[in-house]
Amino acid sequence: MKVQIxxxxxxxxxxxxxxxxxVFGEDGEGxxxxxxxxxxxxxxxxxxxLAVASCPERAITLTEGE
Known part of the structure; x- marks a missing residue:
């Protein structure tokens, strides 16, 4: 499984x-x-x-099986 923002x-x-x-971090600007x-x-x-489902902008993509 992989994620991308x-x-x-x-x-x-x-x-x-x-x-x-x-799984996730934050950059220098938050x-x-x-x-x-x-x-x-x-x-x-x-x-x-859960993080993917909680993103208000739906900015996270989750790919299964990798």
Whole structure:
């Protein structure tokens, strides 16, 4: 499973990195970021899905099976 953030849509609410801090980070301006290649660490799939569903701008894309 991988995640990706559309930086053009992200408004910096921070829900993603509050919900799933091992999956998401924040850049220097408080916007969400995805460390590395966006792979979700084993065991963090539930939190990643919750973060995707909680994003008000729907700026996060989740790809299954990677």
């Amino acid at each position: 559309d930086s053009g849509r992200c408004q910096g609410h921070g829900r993603c990195y509050d919900i799933a801090p091992r 916007y969400g970021s995805v460390p590395g290649d966006g792979s979700v660490p084993p065991g963090d799939e539930r939190e990643a899905r």
